[in-house]
Amino acid sequence: MSSDKKAxxxxxxxxxxxxxxLTGTIGPEVVDIRSLYGKTGMFTYDxxxxxxxxxxxxxxxxxxxxxxxxYRGYSIxxxxxxxxxxxxxxxxxxxxxxxxxxxxxxxxxxxRHTMVHDQLNRFFTGFRRDAHPMAVMVxxxxxLSAFYHDSLDINNPEHRKISAFRLIAKIPTxxxxxxxxxxxxxxxxxxxxxxxxxxxxxMMFAVPxxxxxxxxxxxxxxxxxxxxHADHEQNASTSTVRQAGSSGANPFACMAAGIACxxxxxxxxxxxxxxxxxxxxxxxxxxxxxxxxVKDKNSNVKLMGFGHRVYKNYDPRAKLMRETCHEVLNExxxxxxxxxxxxxxxxKVALEDEYFVSxxxxxxxxxxxxxxxxxxxxxxxxxxxxxxxxxxxxxxxQWAEMVGDPENKIARPRQLxxxxxxxxxxxxxxx
Ligand code: ACO
Numbered sequence: 541m542s543s544d545k546k547a548x549x550x551x552x553x554x555x556x557x558x559x560x561x562l563t564g565t566i567g568p569e570v571v572d573i574r575s576l577y578g579k580t581g582m583f584t585y586d587x588x589x590x591x592x593x594x595x596x597x598x599x600x601x602x603x604x605x606x607x608x609x610x611y612r613g614y615s616i617x618x619x620x621x622x623x624x625x626x627x628x629x630x631x632x633x634x635x636x637x638x639x640x641x642x643x644x645x646x647x648x649x650x651x652r653h654t655m656v657h658d659q660l661n662r663f664f665t666g667f668r669r670d671a672h673p674m675a676v677m678v679x680x681x682x683x684l685s686a687f688y689h690d691s692l693d694i695n696n697p698e699h700r701k702i703s704a705f706r707l708i709a710k711i712p713t714x715x716x717x718x719x720x721x722x723x724x725x726x727x728x729x730x731x732x733x734x735x736x737x738x739x740x741x742x743m744m745f746a747v748p749x750x751x752x753x754x755x756x757x758x759x760x761x762x763x764x765x766x767x768x769h770a771d772h773e774q775n776a777s778t779s780t781v782r783q784a785g786s787s788g789a790n791p792f793a794c795m796a797a798g799i800a801c802x803x804x805x806x807x808x809x810x811x812x813x814x815x816x817x818x819x820x821x822x823x824x825x826x827x828x829x830x831x832x833x834v835k836d837k838n839s840n841v842k843l844m845g846f847g848h849r850v851y852k853n854y855d856p857r858a859k860l861m862r863e864t865c866h867e868v869l870n871e872x873x874x875x876x877x878x879x880x881x882x883x884x885x886x887x888k889v890a891l892e893d894e895y896f897v898s899x900x901x902x903x904x905x906x907x908x909x910x911x912x913x914x915x916x917x918x919x920x921x922x923x924x925x926x927x928x929x930x931x932x933x934x935x936x937x938q939w940a941e942m943v944g945d946p947e948n949k950i951a952r953p954r955q956l957x958x959x960x961x962x963x964x965x966x967x968x969x970x971x
Contacts, residue, residue, distance in 0.1 A: 541562060541563050541564065542560055542562055542563075543560075543561055543562065543563045543569070545560075545561035545563075545569070546558040546559065546560060546561060547559045547560075547561050547571040549576075549580070551580060551582070552580075555580075557576075557579045557580055559571050559572055559573055559575070559576070560572045564596075566601060566603075567601060567603070570593045577954075583954045583955075583956070585956055588849075589774075589779075593774075594774055594779060594782070594951070595774060595782065595941075595942065595945075596945070597773065597774070597938065597941060598612070598635065598941070599611070599612060599632060599771060599773070599934075599937055599938060599941060600612075600632075600771045600772060600773040600934070601613075601773070602772070602773050602850050602851070604848070604849075604850035604851045604853065605852055605853060606853060607851060607853035607854050607855065607856050607902075608856065609772075609856050609857065611628065611631060611632055611770065611771060612631050612632065612635055612636070614631070615856075616767075616768065616856050616857060617856065617860065619631075619767055620764055620767050620768060620860050623637070623767070624735070624736075624737075624767075625736055625737060625763045625766040625767050625770070625930075626643070626646060626647050626650060626735075627643060628766075628767050628770050628933075629646075629650075629708055629770070629933040630642065630643065630646045632770060632771055632933050632934060632937040633704060633933065633936070633937050633940070647736075649705050650705060650708055650709045650736065651709070651732050651736075651739075652709075652732070653705050653706050653708075653709035653710060654710065654712070654713055654730035654732070654739065655710075655713065655729065656684075656687075656710050656713050656714065656717075657687045657688075659687070660680065660683065660684075660687060660714075661717070661727065663679065663680050663683055664676065664680070664717060664718070664721040665721075666679075667679070667721070669721065669722055669724060670722070671722070672921060673715075673718045673719065673722060673921055673922050673924075673925045674799065674802075674803040674809075674924050674925060674928070676718045676721070677714065677715070677718060677799050677925055677928060678796050678799050678800050678803075679796075680714050680717075680718070681711070681714060681792060681795050681796045681799055682792065682793055682795075682796030683792075684706070684707075684710070684795075685790045685791075685792035688703070688706055688792070690702075691703045691706065692790045692791075694785075694788060694790065694791070694943050695943075697944070700791070700940050700943065700944075703790075703791040703792070703936070704791075704933075704936045704937075704940060707791065707792070707932050707936050708932060708933055708936070711928070711932045712730075712736070712739065712740040712743065712929055713730055713743060715740070715744075715922070715925045715926065715928070715929050716728065716740060716743030716744045717743075718922070718925060719744055719919070719922055719925075720743075720744075722921075725747060726748060727743075728742060728743045728744075728746045728747075728748075729743075730743060735759070735763075736763075736766075737759045737760075737762045737763040737766065738754055738759050740762065740929075741754065741758065741759055741762060741916075742754070744917075744918070745917060755871070757867060757868065757871040758868065758871065758916055760867075761864050761867060761868045761912055761916060762916060764860065764861075764864050765861075765864070765909060765912060765913070765926060765930065766926075766929065766930040767930075768857040768860055768861060768905055768909075768930075769857075769905065769909075769927050769930035769931055770930050770931065770933050770934050771931070771933065771934030771937065771938070772931075772934065773850075774938075775807070776801050776802075776804075776806075776807050777798040777799075777801040777802040777807060777808065777931065777935070778798065778931075778934060778935060778938050780797050780798050780800075780801035781794045781795065781797060781798040781935045781938060781939050782938060782939065782942050782951065783797075783951040784797040784798075785939045785942055785943060786942065786948060786949065786950045786951040787950050787951075791936060791939055794935070794939055795932060795935055795936070798928075798931070798935045799928050802924060802927060802928055802931065803924055805844070808906075808924045808927040808928065808931070809924050810844050810845055810904070810906040811845070811906040811909045811910040811913070811923040811924065811927065812910065812920050812921065812923045812924055813844040814844040814845035814906050814907060814910050815879070815910035815911070815914060815920050815923070816844075816920065817843075817844045817845075818879045818882055818883060818886075818910075818911075819879070821882060821886070822882075823882070824881070824882055824885045824886075827882075827885060827886055827889050828889075830886075831843075831889060831890065831893060831895075834895075835895045843886075843890060843896075843901070844906070844907075845903055845904055845906040845907030845908075845910075846890060846896065846901050846902065846903055846904065846907065847899075847901040847902075847904065848902070848904045851902060851904065852900035852902075853900070853902060854902045854903065855902060855903060855904040855905055857904075857905035858902070858903040858904055858905050858907055858908060861905055861907075861908040861909050861912060862903075862908045864908075864912055865880060865908045865911050865912050865915075868912050868915045868916065869911075869915055872915055874915060877911070877915070879911055879914070880911050883907065883908065883911060887903055887907065909923070909927075910923055913926060
């Protein structure tokens with residue numbers, strides 16, 4: 541939204557240029573510098589987007605200083621308390637929470653899209669059994685565009701809606717198939733009488749030889765993991781999805797791009813890296829030595845699950861995740877879980893250490909999510925796939941918002957060129 545405010549840039553020999561200042565509903569104002577190059581012949585320089593808003597969005601809001609996360613204006617705490625994952629999906633996609641009728645229809649539609657084309661099964665056999673599950677996910681999700689030609693017209697709102705349903709419904713099936721393939725177990729087909737999270741748990745853990753018994757506490761914990769990871773404004777993978785989509789690429793291809801970006805240990809791969817780190821530390825007596833390594837700039841060791849580009853306070857999702865961790869471990873009689881106790885001890889040491897305090901480094905969502913997932917029986921290598929499953933709705937909501945935005949342009953950043961200036965090719969015999 542425009543305001544009467546202007547930002548003035550003084551440059552060159554006494555020149556000055558005005559730029560409009562835009563205000564959102566909450567959060568920092570932004571200087572609209574789209575005309576900067578035209579007016580001054582200069583670009584801005586902002587590697588890693590430290591101070592750059594790349595889109596107008598109405599979906600998610602974060603106040604990193606206060607530790608606040610809102611989906612469509614609702615706090616993550618209230619949503620995690622009062623809603624299930626599919627209600628949150630409806631909210632992210634449509635802007636409002638569903639009423640009972642809308643909820644029923646939405647759940648019914650998602651449920652009826654959970655099966656994947658039977659030929660997609662063959663993709664899995666092309667991968668080694670020991671392939672990293674995220675490698676399989678990038679390939680198989682990208683391949684969906686080869687199966688669902690009838691919903692690829694991105695300018696058709698109905699097609700965008702069908703693709704959103706297909707993605708939200710089929711990703712759990714694909715994640716579970718990825719796991720089953722790695723285990724050498726048969727795929728378990730979805731069942732329409734189960735809830736979204738129940739269905740996923742069954743596809744992951746049921747085997748044909750026996751009846752699968754559902755534990756409601758664990759199902760609820762999974763549902764909460766999904767809610768907490770559903771969206772997070774313009775993070776690395778979401779902006780990757782937007783960037784890929786800005787060229788007009790189809791939504792399945794864009795999701796594959798998002799999954800690839802999420803895989804990195806600085807982003808969604810942190811939950812896997814965090815659990816591996818806890819295993820490596822092994823024992824509370826080793827914490828001081830580990831913290832010393834983290835503080836040594838030459839060591840390249842990071843305290844995984846700590847720190848965040850936006851949160852300079854406790855990540856609200858980490859608080860909820862720690863609560864869920866307690867619930868799950870109590871339910872399973874694992875009050876004394878070695879890694880959970882170690883994580884709590886490590887968190888306490890870090891939160892009192894000057895290095896972390898002065899840099900405002902707090903636990904992020906990944907610090908506890910690995911412990912919960914491990915307790916649910918999900919293997920470490922699958923952790924980031926669960927994140928991808930949850931984030932799919934955020935990616936597709938943000939993608940659809942971008943495609944429908946009249947201000948959308950192909951994302952084409954510029955650069956500060958520091959390479960060789962123009963020169964002539966020297967003939968081969970003279971080089
Ligand atoms: N351990 C040790 N030091 C850290 C950590 C950490 N986890 N995170 C940041 N720092 C230090 C940096 O070394 C830097 O120190 P300096 O000022 O002395 O150079 C300072 O804190 C600022 O950190 P930056 O790297 O500049 O912060 P940035 O915003 O670029 O990075 C990131 C954020 C990538 C999340 C970083 O904190 C990190 O690598 N954390 C560990 C990985 C992780 O948990 N990722 C999950 C993020 S949440 C998510 O994706 C769901």
